[in-house]
Amino acid sequence: ERILTWTQLYNLSELPKHLIVVGSGVTGAEFAGAYHALGTEVTLVSSRDRVLPGEDADAAELIEDVFRTRGMHVMSKSRAKAAAVVGEGEDKHVEVTLEDGRVVTGSHVLMAVGSVPNTQDIGLEEVGINTSPSGHVVTDKVSRTSVNGVYAAGDCTGVFPLASVAAMQGRIAVAHALGDTVRPIKLRSVAANIFTAPEIATVGYTQEQLEKLDMRYTITKLPLRVNPRAKMMGARAGFVKLFSRTESGTVVGGVIVAPRASELIYPITLAVSHRLTVDDVADAFTVYPSLTGSIAEVARMGHQITEG
Known part of the structure; x- marks a missing residue:
């Protein structure tokens, strides 16, 4: 009733007073952000240096800053050791004990520490x-x-x-x-989205993967706050980032942090899937004003001037 998995969380009939989220991966970040937006006090317990440790570092840093700015308690480098229900009646609550001995107290706890495939004993x-x-x-x-x-x-x-x-x-x-x-x-062209606010959408190679490859690549990045449509929407937190091959300009990956980034990533997905160059993306018309205008603009930033 108080120590829950993400599926059990949907069965609650009322909002938790103070939700402790153990785990700062995609599931933990999404539920932490959602419940905090609904008015619940949220403490996010992360065993890593930052939230969303497997995602683009710039995007993860931005989301963590947004969480903290909005009043969420984010505990980095804090590994949970145990969770227990304590007390009776109106005094009943949960206590999450960390490996360093600290105890975090709340009304409910979400264990968002991953899952395993349910493939045993099915033949x-x-x-x-x-x-x-x-x-x-x-x-x-x-x-x-x-x-x-x-x-x-x-x-x-x-x-x-x-x-x-x-x-x-x-x-x-x-x-x-x-x-x-x-x-x-083709896993290279899989687009993924994290439904935080703002959303994080990615496709293609990550910056971490590119650093491990023997490939010369260029990063172009544009903050969302300079986009005129974003200004109209009051959306300041976010950015568009493209990864391209330095020599050819071929788009190999991208990251968008913005409202409805899940809708905006598709042009970059097409570029990665069909090996389009930054010039191909930049030469396509965009509506003005629109958030997609930043995609074309960040592609223009990757243009290489050729002589002759």
Whole structure:
């Protein structure tokens, strides 16, 4: 009733007075932001240096700043050790004990520390379907398992835990099963979104991945506050960032932090999927004023002047 998973949180009949969120990944950040916006006091307990440790560093830093500015309690480098319900009646509450001995008190706690695939005891071993050490169903790029005629799609495959990826895996599986021509799933062009406020949308290579590759790349970035439509909306927190190959200008990734970034990422997804250059993106007309204007503008910033 008070120590909850994210699915159990939906069963609450009234808002928690003080919600402690353990875990600062996507799930933790989304629920922390949502409940704080609804008027609940929220304490976000993060074991890492910052919230959203697996995401773009600039985007994560901005969201953490927004959380703190709006009055959320963010506890960085604070690993939770235990959670317990204490007291009786009106005095009943939860206590989250941290590894350093500190105790955080609230009315409810959300354990947002990840999940495991629910693939045990459903007959996979009996028919010979291979699973990974983590329990995920092993598939190839057209969603086939190790057993002929059996396909798998969704979070159980361990590819990306995104509804859009699950749907694409399913479409590919059906097409392949029917003998239709299929294109293997391209993880490089998967767009993802974090539904905080503002939203964080990403596609293609991350900056961390690019730093590990033997590739010369260019970063162009534009803050949202200079966009005229954003000014009209009163939206100041956010930015548009593009990653492109230095020599060719080919767009290889992008990050958008903005209201409804999930709607804005699509042009960059097209650019990554079809290997468009920053000049290709910049030469396309955008409506004025519009948030998409920043996408074209940040692409213009990546233009390389050629002689001759």
